[in-house]
Amino acid sequence: MGAVAVAVIVSGCGSEPVTQVKDAKADSAAKQQLFKAAQAKAAAAVKANELGQVPVLMYHRIVDKPGTTDDRTPAQFRTELERLAKENYVPVTAAEFVTGKIDIPAGKHPVVLTFDDSSPSQLTLDAMGTPKANTAVAIMREVAAKHSGFRPVATFYITRDMFGKHVREEQAQTLLWLKSNGFDLGNHTRDHYNLRARTHDQVEEQIGSIGKEINELAGVKPVTIALPYGVQPRKKEWAARGKSYHHQGVFLAGYTPAASPFSKSFDALGIPRIRAMDKKGDCAQFCSTAWLDWLKANPDMRYTSDGDPSTVAYPKFKNPFLRASYKPKALAY
Numbered sequence: 001m002g003a004v005a006v007a008v009i010v011s012g013c014g015s016e017p018v019t020q021v022k023d024a025k026a027d028s029a030a031k032q033q034l035f036k037a038a039q040a041k042a043a044a045a046v047k048a049n050e051l052g053q054v055p056v057l058m059y060h061r062i063v064d065k066p067g068t069t070d071d072r073t074p075a076q077f078r079t080e081l082e083r084l085a086k087e088n089y090v091p092v093t094a095a096e097f098v099t100g101k102i103d104i105p106a107g108k109h110p111v112v113l114t115f116d117d118s119s120p121s122q123l124t125l126d127a128m129g130t131p132k133a134n135t136a137v138a139i140m141r142e143v144a145a146k147h148s149g150f151r152p153v154a155t156f157y158i159t160r161d162m163f164g165k166h167v168r169e170e171q172a173q174t175l176l177w178l179k180s181n182g183f184d185l186g187n188h189t190r191d192h193y194n195l196r197a198r199t200h201d202q203v204e205e206q207i208g209s210i211g212k213e214i215n216e217l218a219g220v221k222p223v224t225i226a227l228p229y230g231v232q233p234r235k236k237e238w239a240a241r242g243k244s245y246h247h248q249g250v251f252l253a254g255y256t257p258a259a260s261p262f263s264k265s266f267d268a269l270g271i272p273r274i275r276a277m278d279k280k281g282d283c284a285q286f287c288s289t290a291w292l293d294w295l296k297a298n299p300d301m302r303y304t305s306d307g308d309p310s311t312v313a314y315p316k317f318k319n320p321f322l323r324a325s326y327k328p329k330a331l332a333y
Contacts (some may be wrong), residue, residue, distance in 0.1 A: 039306075040333035046107040047299070048306035048333075050099055051314045051321050053257035054097065055089075055295065056272040057288055058113040058226075061121045061137045070218035072276055074134040080276060080288065081140065084111055085147035087296060091140075094155035095183035095223035098249030098268060100261045100326070105149060108306030109295075112258075113140075113154035114251065114273060116226055120164035122156060125177060137183075152181075157188035157226040158214055159252075168217070175218035185218060187211050187225040187247065195233040203233045208244040224249040226273075236269045255286045257295065260303050262312045264324045306331065 060070040084091075089111040090104040097112050104110055115122045115136060122136040131138040135155075144152035155227075156178060162171045175185060186250070190210040195203050207225065215221050225239055230253020233239055239250045249268050256272045259265035277287035285289060295302045306313035306318050311331040312322065319332055 021108060032281045036331075039308065039311065039313075039331055042106065043306040043311075043331055044333040046306060047304055048106070048313035048331075049300065049304045049315065049318070050102075050306065051260050051263045051300070051318050052303035053295070053301055054110050054112065054260060054303045055257045055288070055291055056091070056094070056097070056114060056251065056271065056273040058123075058253065059113065059115045059136065059276050060117055061119045062134070063121050064134075069274070069277060074139060076278075077136060077276075078139050078143065081143040081150075082147075083292065085143060085150040087292070091153050092248060093153050093187055095184045095212070097258075098224055098261060098271070101309065102261075102303075102305065103309040104305045104307075106305055108149070108307075109209045109302055110305070114157060114186070114226060115154060116157045117192065118158045118161050118163050118188070120155060123163055123174060123178065125174060129173075129177065137178075153183055155184040155186045155224065157186040158210060158222075159188045159192050160190050160210060160213075172217040175214065178221055179218050184224075185213050185214055185220045185222055186251075187214070187222040187245070189225075189228055192228045192276050194229055194231050195227060195239070195330050196231045198233060200233075200235075200238055203238045204242040204244075207239065211245045221245070223247065223252060226251040227253070230254055230273075232270065240269055257291055262323055262329075264321050264323050266323065268318065 050224055059072060062074055063071050064073060066073060074171050088108050090108045091113050092102055092104065092110045094112055094114060096102060097110065102110050124132045126132050128252045140152040140154065145149045163174045165171045165174055178185060187207055187210055189206040191206060193206060195206065211222055225247045227239060227250065249271055251271045251273055253273060254275060257274065258271050274291050275287045277283040279289050310329065312329045313331040316332040322330055
């Protein structure tokens with residue numbers, strides 16, 4: 001009898017904590033469900049669509065007297081930035097975009113501003129270390145000061161021209177200024193050659209040498225590359241990976257908005273960009289003004305943030321388009 005009594009007592013003593021643990025787990029699961037439902041409701045309220053398309057705008061020189069169709073005047077550049085701010089776009093860098101680190105407020109849309117060829121018109125510092133008036137960086141900062149939440153960030157694709165600086169200390173000063181002010185440094189090859197006609201070794205030399213230079217001058221290993229003329233080498237993987245570099249995104253030169261990095265349509269080895277240009281000729285359909293008009297007229301096709309970088313929010317019917325690697329972050333409503 002004594003042994004039976006002990007067994008009953010031991011059994012009874014152990015049952016209460018087990019029940020409490022089960023209750024706690026059930027309570028936690030219920031709270032989790034409520035939290036998820038609240039997240040979904042908030043995402044639906046702003047019509048979040050983080051599988052939507054993102055405009056990646058491609059700029060070159062910002063000059064008073066354009067010499068090519070790729071050039072923009074300071075007034076044209078300022079007007080386009082003002083439009084982006086008014087239409088609820090928030091700039092993110094190319095590195096943030098390709099790695100999925102898009103942290104912008106709910107209801108806002110990401111835009112990636114990219115600048116090729118490291119021209120002095122993009123950034124020149126005065127004697128006090130301040131960007132000179134009417135350079136791209138100065139204009140971005142002025143627009144951001146007028147529009148709360150409009151981040152003055154962009155990605156500069158560097159060649160050996162180094163913003164017109166030939167003295168190593170001046171090159172370092174310019175790159176370090178960009179880095180310390182939140183701008184992103186990308187690879188644009190050393191000599192801006194068409195890589196299609198180059199051997200594997202030549203491609204690695206063109207990409208690796210300028211990547212090494214950027215790292216030595218500014219302590220930055222470029223996360224992305226923009227291909228000269230938008231032309232891929234014979235094997236597109238060569239642009240992404242080499243002996244001395246590993247890019248997580250390869251940008252081309254034209255025509256359409258880019259797929260969301262969370263979408264199955266996203267191709268890290270061939271990300272399209274949009275030429276910054278008004279609606280003229282081919283650009284009546286394929287450049288920045290035309291595409292921004294199209295995204296405005298088709299808001300369901302545009303990336304809209306839910307404001308939470310830990311989730312990927314979108315309408316339920318878009319479930320088939322989510323990249324498998326992002327399923328743990330999915331918030332379908």
